[in-house]
Amino acid sequence: MRVFAASSLTGAFNDIAQAFEAENPGVKVNLDFGGSQRMRSQLEFGAKADVFASADTIQMDALVKQELVAGLPVDFALNSLIVLAMRKGPVNEIADLARPGVKVALANEAVPVGSYSVQVLENLSQDPIYGLGSGFKDDVLANRISGEPNVNYAFQKVVLGEADAGIVYETDTAKALDVGVMDMLFIPIPDAANVSARYPIAVLNDAPEPELAQLFVQFVLSSAGQNLLQRYGFSSP
């Protein structure tokens, strides 16, 4: 069976697939990760998969509207954003993102994490309580060095030192610790300005393996699946 999943689910879904395979001998789960928007457009153009797990409801709703989804999607995880920076770099607090010459890695706005990032920047600019000024968002966007096709690329740009900082998912902190990245700084975003990214999952209409697909979705929603997701920093909806 084949599962299309958002890039931010890479670690968690690899573990989930392994556990699912262990529970269902003889089943092989093919996982394909990418920006949710790219997975969506591939499905629209005829790519065959059994399950789709998106990082936002926009991509899933688009598929629902085109009747490509069987039944209703279910939210299975929550995530939020964080600023990832080089420890010895020029970014030590959120305000530094707007400083001239700072290189910021962001995902493209068509990608869930990219549009979430812009939303967070907007929230931070709007509320004077953060003292960042109303031009904060535009200043940060002016420092953007790329529009990455998914969150993993934004993450890697910072890890490779090509960017001073980037906006990624909170769950990427677990990933960073996992790969042993020691020189990284995680700067939290105030809760009130942060987003609550909802991840929906659904079986696809022309799934080659509909029964297995249903089983897989149930497994993700089960306590075993939720535990694995929590290990990567996701919370349950």
Added chain:
Amino acid sequence: MATLNPVSRITNQPAGILGGGGAVLYVLFIGLPVLALLVRAAQQSDFLDAVTSDAALTALRLSLITSVISMAVVVVLGTPFAYLLARSDSLWARLLDSLVELPLVLPPVVAGVAMLMAFGRNGLIGSELESIGLTIPFTTTAVVFAQIFVASPFFIRSAKLGFQSVAKDYEDIAQTLGVSPWPTFFRITLPLAAPAMFSGLGLAWARALSEFGATMMFAGNLTGETQTMPLAIMSAMETSLDGALALSVMLLAGSIMGLVILGLLTRRRWQGRS
């Protein structure tokens, strides 16, 4: 006076200075990134593990299988086509000739979008294809389609030049001597055009193996089904630099091997001819 050659002295000076400088810069420009790739790959301890990992081997197998199929199609269909282009100077042939060049100047990603518009689920003939049970986008077939689209001009162009270099007189003479047209083609024209065809095939193969943009658009990035080596490198770059380095070195080694084989093959053929 034979030792003093004023013409070559005059032309050699700028060639020596400018050309030499250019050569050094060029070697650095191409050589440094290649060297950096090798140095970084050599520094990693688990290089062999990464090269022999499941993901790498799956992508390698898919790349080899699809490119062999693409090249078989290109040679079987492209050879008679190239022969036609070489022998005909009608308006149609000249129009076709320009069409063959189009994929060379068209960005591959545009080729991918175009093929999606044609064969995709909502494409021009995609729904008809689907109704007879043929799904092309995001399958291994789509990978082959993409490779044929971008790589075929390299073979057809080269084969056409090869056929053109075989004087029509040879064929005429053979036929006046009583050899019928088919044997003439297979025993005279084809062998004489073969070196050009081989070098065209080599270039086309390299292009097919490195195909990325059209494949990404039209075939997606499904492990084991459409994820060829270049796409696997892109995906590996998301999670581990080591994996991407290992795959890159594998492709680099393949390219160098291809160059060497191509050089040996064409040189021997051409030398045999003169």
